[in-house]
Amino acid sequence: MAGVSVPPLVPARLLYPVPEAAVLLGVSRSKAWSLVYDGRLATKRIDGRRLVPREVLEAYVEDLPEDEDAADAA
Known part of the structure; x- marks a missing residue:
């Protein structure tokens, strides 16, 4: 998985439930759900479950300012 370090408790996969996506991003579950509801994290649905594609997580991180x-300190 390019660019994303997966904690040992979250196995590498193509789709992540929102709480696991939160772990990967280092944010709270409520913040991850907020990103989903705001449309900043796109999800897929399987049997009613919202899952975040790995590529969406990678793109979100790449697009962060x-x-x-830190730039001023360098």
């Missing part, structure tokens, strides 16, 4: 404070 750079940390301006």
Whole structure:
């Protein structure tokens, strides 16, 4: 999985339930659900379950703005 380090408790797969996507992103479950409802994390549905594709997680991280404070310190 390019660019995403998977914690040992979350196995690498193509689709992640929203709570596991939250773990991968390092945010709370409520923040991950907020990103889904705001349309910032696209999901797929399988039998009523919302699942976040791995590529969506990678694209979300790539699109995050750079940390301006860190850039100023360098």
